[in-house]
Amino acid sequence: MLYKEHKLDVGAFIQESMRSMAINYISSLEIGFIKSLNGKINEARTKLIFRFLASNAIEPTTKKTYSTILKDLSSIKSFASEIIVPKTYIWPVDPDQYLQAPTSLISDAHKQKLEVYANGFTNDVPRSYNYSYDPTAEYL
Structure with missing residues (x-):
């Protein structure tokens, strides 16, 4: 919205x-x-990545939650080649913050030829944590 208000075209930039x-x-x-960039860039040289927020957050274009959008990986493949998801999309935690069984997100995305990156590991967050910024220690 900021760019539209100031009549700036990020795609042109x-x-x-x-x-x-x-x-x-x-x-x-x-x-x-991301869809506005399709056809304007060489996708062989520049990867378009769709980044997910928390599952209950609303994506501005579709007005759907990110968890709803994630259920249709084939539509994501139509405009992006990679996704970035919070780690809880892959390794959910219960209300007590204990890890649950992993989801099938990675294998499902790979079936659609989408690359997957996870964020939100201990060393991704700039605050002190009991795991000394070590995601391996966090999961162990």
Whole structure:
């Protein structure tokens, strides 16, 4: 909305920038923004990545929750080649913060030829934690 209010075209800026430098990855939380780049960039050189927020957060373009959007991986593949998800999408935790069995998200995404990256591990969060910023220790 900020860009529209100020009559700025981020897609045009990215296209112009790509003439003078390599942009390997573009990620966004908004489906509409990523879709607006399709056809404007060389997807063989620049990967489009859709980033998920918390499962109950609302994606601005579709007005759906991110957990609802995740249920249709084939539609995500139509506009992105990679996804970034919070670790709880892969390893959910119960209300007491104990790990539960892993989900099938990674294998389901790979079947759609989507690459998956997880975020939110202990060393991703800039605060003190009992695991000394070590995600292996966190899961052990």
